[in-house]
Amino acid sequence: MLHAAKKTCNEQLEIGVEFVLRRDNIDELAKTIRWAASSGADFIIVTQLFPYHKFLVSQTTYDANLDISISIFHEHARRAEKEGIDIRRYYDVFMKYEKSADEKKIIASVESLVADAIRQGISLNLQKLFATDHVWVDKMEKVFARARSAGTETGIKLRLPEIIPKSARRCEFVEEGSIFVSWDGNVHPCYFLWHHYRCYINGIEKIVKPRVFGNLSARGILDIWNDPHFVSFRQNVLRYDYPFCFNCDFALCDYVEGGNFEQDCYINTEPCGVCLWCMDVFQCLK
Numbered sequence: 028m029l030h031a032a033k034k035t036c037n038e039q040l041e042i043g044v045e046f047v048l049r050r051d052n053i054d055e056l057a058k059t060i061r062w063a064a065s066s067g068a069d070f071i072i073v074t075q076l077f078p079y080h081k082f083l084v085s086q087t088t089y090d091a092n093l094d095i096s097i098s099i100f101h102e103h104a105r106r107a108e109k110e111g112i113d114i115r116r117y118y119d120v121f122m123k124y125e126k127s128a129d130e131k132k133i134i135a136s137v138e139s140l141v142a143d144a145i146r147q148g149i150s151l152n153l154q155k156l157f158a159t160d161h162v163w164v165d166k167m168e169k170v171f172a173r174a175r176s177a178g179t180e181t182g183i184k185l186r187l188p189e190i191i192p193k194s195a196r197r198c199e200f201v202e203e204g205s206i207f208v209s210w211d212g213n214v215h216p217c218y219f220l221w222h223h224y225r226c227y228i229n230g231i232e233k234i235v236k237p238r239v240f241g242n243l244s245a246r247g248i249l250d251i252w253n254d255p256h257f258v259s260f261r262q263n264v265l266r267y268d269y270p271f272c273f274n275c276d277f278a279l280c281d282y283v284e285g286g287n288f289e290q291d292c293y294i295n296t297e298p299c300g301v302c303l304w305c306m307d308v309f310q311c312l313k
Contacts, residue, residue: 030067043070045311048188049086053170057177064181073174074310075188075303078227088167088190089308091155091229093274095194099149100156103140112136118157149194152276155229164190192306194271199313200304201264206252212243214251216260218312219302228301229273235298236288263297272300 033040044063046056056073063071075089090097107114112129117137120130137153144151167190178185199205200217207215215221220238227233240260241251251257270293291300303309 041069042067043072044068045072045074047311048073048075048088050088051086053088053167056170057173060174060177060183060185061181064177064183068183070184070186071178072310073185073187075308077303077309077311079224081227081232084227084230087229088163089188090159090164090191091273092152092159092191093150093194093271094189094191095149096144096151096156096274097159097191099144099147099151100140103136103143107133107136114140115157117153150271150274152274154276155274186310188310189307192274192303192308194306196267196305197307198264198267198299198302198305201261206248208243209237213237213239214241214243214248214257215239216257216264217302217304219304220298228303231273231301233301238298260297263295264299267305269293269295269297270300273303 029040029042033042044059046059048056060071076083076087078084078087092100104114110132112132114133114136116130117133120126120133121137123130126134141151141153171187171190174185174187198217200207200219205217207218207221209215209221213221215237220235222237223235225232225234238260240254240257243251270291272291288298290296291298293300299305304313
């Protein structure tokens with residue numbers, strides 16, 4: 028039916044498929060890409076799962092750390108291995124009252140890791156870093172390699188998400204001048220902030236409220252777009268000066284978990300610290 032509409036109405040119409048990654052469907056990805064191509068789809072978008080329910084958290088396939096955090100962790104882990112030290116034993120030894128010489132070296136290596144991260148302004152969550160499932164990350168990389176091969180073989184345009192969130196953030200919604208208009212005419216800045224919902228991001232429960240800058244029944248779209256409050260919001264977003272909340276090691280943060288968000292710990296009024304669209308984890312509607 029879509030092909031008939033394309034032929035009749037608009038040859039420029041592109042037909043695509045979106046695939047949402049879950050732990051129970053990743054082995055179907057390459058097959059789905061080939062099916063989409065054989066069905067005449069022009070493109071396929073693959074996105075990570077955005078859990079709206081707690082029971083879906085276990086189905087997410089992306090890592091809970093930033094790429095730069097994992098990079099500095101691996102750097103110090105390799106350095107320690109050359110000295111015969113396994114820093115992954117840190118949580119087994121750091122609370123011991125009496126420590127062996129090797130255990131003291133483990134503690135010193137991790138303290139050096141943390142100090143190095145602080146000097147570079149890198150956000151770390153040690154507990155999540157040590158809990159990283161490297162076997163799973165390797166499996167996902169192999170799944171994506173098979174997906175890329177299927178895309179190349181079939182010629183379909185393929186867009187894959189990140190397995191590990193990128194620390195270099197880019198909000199395509201704001202940078203490309205997008206707005207979202209909901210069913211009632213309200214104007215919102217992005218997909219993340221267009222409705223009221225509860226979600227779970229790397230184990231953090233978050234209540235998200237819509238950010239509304241006007242309604243089309245009362246004001247024109249250009250008037251809303253040029254409103255000083257909306258302009259200021261977009262300018263502040265593009266500074267990218269907000270925390271990586273899901274990668275933070277400060278537990279029970281009311282700024283993140285509370286439903287009445289007013290500001291984050293950087294005193295920003297834009298709730299972007301928990302957004303994973305700008306880290307290329309979520310691809311939907313981008």
